[in-house]
Amino acid sequence: MNSFNFDELIVRRGTNCAKWDEAPNDNVIPLWVADMDFKAAPCIIDALRNRVEQGVFGYSVVPEKYYDAVISWFHRRHGFDIKREWMLYTTGVIPALSATIKALTQPGDKVLIQTPVYNHFYSSIRNNGCIAEECPLAYEEGKYSVDFAAFEKQCADEKVKVFVLCNPHNPAGRVWSADEMKKMGEICHKYNVRVVADEIHCELVMPGYKYIPYGSVNDDLLKYAVILSSPSKAFNIAGLQIANIVCYDENVRRAIDRAININEVCDVNPFGIVGVIAAYNDGEEWLQSLLSYIYENYLYLKELFSKELPDFHVVELQGTYLAWVDCSALKLTSRQLSEYLLQHNDVWVNEGEMYGQPKGHSFIRINLACQKARLKEGLSRVVAGIRQLQKA
Ligand SMILES: Cc1ncc(COP(=O)(O)O)c(C=O)c1O
Numbered sequence: 001m002n003s004f005n006f007d008e009l010i011v012r013r014g015t016n017c018a019k020w021d022e023a024p025n026d027n028v029i030p031l032w033v034a035d036m037d038f039k040a041a042p043c044i045i046d047a048l049r050n051r052v053e054q055g056v057f058g059y060s061v062v063p064e065k066y067y068d069a070v071i072s073w074f075h076r077r078h079g080f081d082i083k084r085e086w087m088l089y090t091t092g093v094i095p096a097l098s099a100t101i102k103a104l105t106q107p108g109d110k111v112l113i114q115t116p117v118y119n120h121f122y123s124s125i126r127n128n129g130c131i132a133e134e135c136p137l138a139y140e141e142g143k144y145s146v147d148f149a150a151f152e153k154q155c156a157d158e159k160v161k162v163f164v165l166c167n168p169h170n171p172a173g174r175v176w177s178a179d180e181m182k183k184m185g186e187i188c189h190k191y192n193v194r195v196v197a198d199e200i201h202c203e204l205v206m207p208g209y210k211y212i213p214y215g216s217v218n219d220d221l222l223k224y225a226v227i228l229s230s231p232s233k234a235f236n237i238a239g240l241q242i243a244n245i246v247c248y249d250e251n252v253r254r255a256i257d258r259a260i261n262i263n264e265v266c267d268v269n270p271f272g273i274v275g276v277i278a279a280y281n282d283g284e285e286w287l288q289s290l291l292s293y294i295y296e297n298y299l300y301l302k303e304l305f306s307k308e309l310p311d312f313h314v315v316e317l318q319g320t321y322l323a324w325v326d327c328s329a330l331k332l333t334s335r336q337l338s339e340y341l342l343q344h345n346d347v348w349v350n351e352g353e354m355y356g357q358p359k360g361h362s363f364i365r366i367n368l369a370c371q372k373a374r375l376k377e378g379l380s381r382v383v384a385g386i387r388q389l390q391k392a
Contacts, residue, residue: 004286006038006293007371027346029378034170034322036236036369040275041286044235047278048271060270062089066277070244073280078202080216088245088257091272092238093200095265096228096245097164098124102263103255104194104226105130105161112154112163112193114146116324116355116363118170121198133160136358137172142313142326144172146180148187155191162194167214168201168319171355171365175209175319178217185214185221194252196226200243201320203234203287206295209318215246223248226256231279233320234287236369242272294321297368297375308383321369324352327362330389334362337389345385347378 013020019030019037039045067084074080090096097120101111107129113121115134125132135154138147154160165184168175176184188195197214205211215222230243247253260266298317305314311329327337338351341364352363366382368375 004042004289006290007373008039009371009373010037010039012037023348024342025346028342028348029346029374029381030348031367031370031375031378031382032348032350032365034233034320034367034369035238036321036367037371037374038236038290038369040236041279041283043282043286044237044275044278047274051270051274057270060268060273062268062273066273069277069280074213077284078211078213078216080213082215082246086246086248086253088247088253088260089268090243090245090260091241091265091268093198093228093230093232093243094120094124095260095263096243097121097196097198098127099259099263099265100196100226100228100245100256101125101128101130101162102259103252104196108159109161110157110159112151112160113356114151114166114169116171116352116357117164117166118198119354119356121164121166122356131159132356133157134356137169137174139358139361142315144169144174144315146184148183151184152187152190155187155193158191160191160193162196163188165195165197165214166201167197167199168205168211170201170320171322171324171350171352171363173315173317173320173322173324175205175211176214178212181212181214181217181221185217185224189220189224194226195221195224196228199227199229200233202229203231204291204294204321205319206291206298206317211319215248226252231276231283234290235275235279235283237272237275237279240269240272240275242268242276294368297321297370297372298323300372300375301366301368301379304379304383309386312386315363317368321367323366323368325364325366327364327386330362330386332362332389334364337362337386338364340389341382341385344388345381347381347385349382 110133227246313326334351350365
């Protein structure tokens, strides 16, 4: 039994909320962008309330207790020992990624990504004058894995300077094992490719799986890596805009710091600092309850699809709160499908095409992080829309 009420329906429409207020009409149930419909943990709300009551919102410094909170969390929860001097902060994981790419590449270089993958990886690469080198994940019998032969071949291209790992992987739902990461890391080292691990989804792991920080696999991997994270996804505080970079290599860290300054993303706001400290110091119990709730939502979706639409495979969700559903049975592009669902059924899901999925697959991404009542209604609309399309 949850001691936190994740069933409480929160009105987000009319609050300048991207997920709800960008919908084309007020009946739409939004199951798209990776943003949860739950209130933040009470410890975060209390800390922010105290900060608001102080009443002055000038420029901030990041205090030592911020670093202590991050270091202690990763030690306690993930057995990853981060040193204070390895850390930098900035205004988000994508700003962190962009600064890291700037620091590690020259325009015209290639950055390796494993598709389908979070769409902003493409823009961060492009905005730094680089080229996205796509290495599709293997998709066999409904499961994603790394095609190591293809991965090595692409790393061997001397234009490839950086590999961006997404751990856990959005949208494929994979939580990478230590063995897989070790193998990818060793290939990268062989060809002098730096590894940047985006671990923003790191707390969002389903029963039976364990998030292993890339930097904790072994010292060799740590020394050559840049690790990006934030409690923003797991604690639903993305709007507070703050993220951390962990980089062991001093020269690389300096170059990233410089890039953060060049990009003018070196100042975080007072609420971000307070939010991170509260999440990492006091948010663990809330997080555990949240994970159970999301898992129940995932089981509901899986059951619904296996009963109502058995030809539509739900990829196993090991991590994240984003279900990835194979709709290739429909013979439509995922864009056509998602547009149809939005226009005819008032439900908004993400089309797989935006993640650069390998040709031939048509997936949609469904955000499970909402109240069960809304999820049920939203999914019943997805099922109804797909049924209509099957008959057409
Ligand atoms: C893998 C991944 N990285 C980064 C982000 C965005 O990070 P931020 O809002 O901190 O820039 C997201 C958001 O969904 C994501 O899925």
